[in-house]
Amino acid sequence: MIRDPFIPTEGIHNLRDFGGWKTGEGGSVRTGLLWRSGQHVDASDADLAAVDALDIRTIIDLRGESERERNPCRRSDRWAGEVIAYEGETTSSPPHMNVAPDTTTAEFARERMIGVYTRMPRNPAMTEMFSRYFKALDEREGGSLVHCFAGKDRTGVAAMLVLHVLGVHRDEQMAEFLRTNDAPTLEVLASQSVPGIEAKLGRKLDDDAIRALLEVHEDYLATFWRVAAEDHGSLDAYLENALGVDEVLKERLKARFVA
Template sequence: MIRNRFLPTEGIHNFRDYGGYSVAGGGTVKRGLLFRSGQHVAATNDDLAQVGDLDIRTIIDLRGESERGNNPCRRIEGFDAQVIAYEGETTSSPPHMDIDAQTTTAEYARQRMMAVYTRMPRNPAMIEMFSRYFRALDERDGASLVHCFAGKDRTGVAATLLLHVLGASKDDQMEEFLLTNHAPTLDVLRAQSVPSIEQRLGRKLDEDAVRALLEVHEDYLATYLAEIESDHGSLDAFITRTLGVDDAMRERLRDKFVA
């Protein structure tokens, strides 16, 4: 089950289908329509051919302008999908690279990541992009891809929000979030992240610190959800009032993505 979710990519980290989960009231989130990944800056030609076969018509790029400028995604020849992106910065740095001179131990790295998930619920740029993500899924046909730098933090939250709206259980939402740790392409993200982090620090990272930054943990997502509940009373209230996903949109999304 885990293995057949991931595409066997060489230069794209964490590319997978996040459908296939059972939903309340019966049915299953459709496969082949909802994809997620890290950035495609190092995509190989074979990777691009695989992506091209998926008929992805909409890409929601959660990175900010500087991330996109520094890491332009490769696209297959004839690429014509609509790319939705934020006109500005969505974060001061990719969440797993939000580090300072003390980020050399696993515990400190974990605390830095938890700080990222504490801030994300109140980040206006991310609120806007999550809202645009839902609108795109509602309004556009065909398969979609949501991605950020690593495809695990901002992208992981986006997938969680959609699975919640579609009726997947909390356990399955967390399972999907943590599935990132089974991605067979961690070396891709490591190559894109660790050298620049160590250059900024002027020293080597502990291996446990590397994993804390490049993987995800249950308390990361739990922190995000706790902040949402504290500010809005419930995740549903946040999704409805702040992201603009009303009952009619929920029904349309379920009709489109649940079989």
């Protein structure tokens, strides 16, 4: 992928197109249809105008009710699409903010994040939302945007699952996941996250611990893959058994999103 997928923003972290990847069958995932980001609570007017220009018809908000109440996303007055969200909690707290008293160093921070990715494929609320995401991709016209709080963990897994269904090789799935670390807006996520994390801990985080929580690492996604395969036999079996993404649906999505 040569092009820059990031949209310049002032108050939205990690807004980008995750199309453009090659598939194993010689095609490419269409661009301009599959978008991802962090939450839009601090979106500027210029950010909202930039989102409007993307012609996004559907937003899949992976946050739970309490997250949405604490951080209501800004939407343009001109936006007339649909927001799909969960009626309840998808997690006890945003994954990167799910900290404990020992989460002050990078080692402990990464251990906490591994725990997040271990639980995610077994979380009924996330299973429901991933399934709704695929249903929206199948049924709704136009572009879509999937986001959570940080746009990296729940959103990163959602994007990976879509790319897998579309036939993108696992190495490129990981590359898309890790591209989050190249986002030019890390300071936006830090301002939304670090004060709350440090208040919860009652102490300062060291810089490496902050990066472990705000960035993503290969072993995070590898943990999701491992647990899904342990529970279902393979990632494809997880997609079919847990999310309802069977071969028929895969072919419809490929016809729509692969050129």
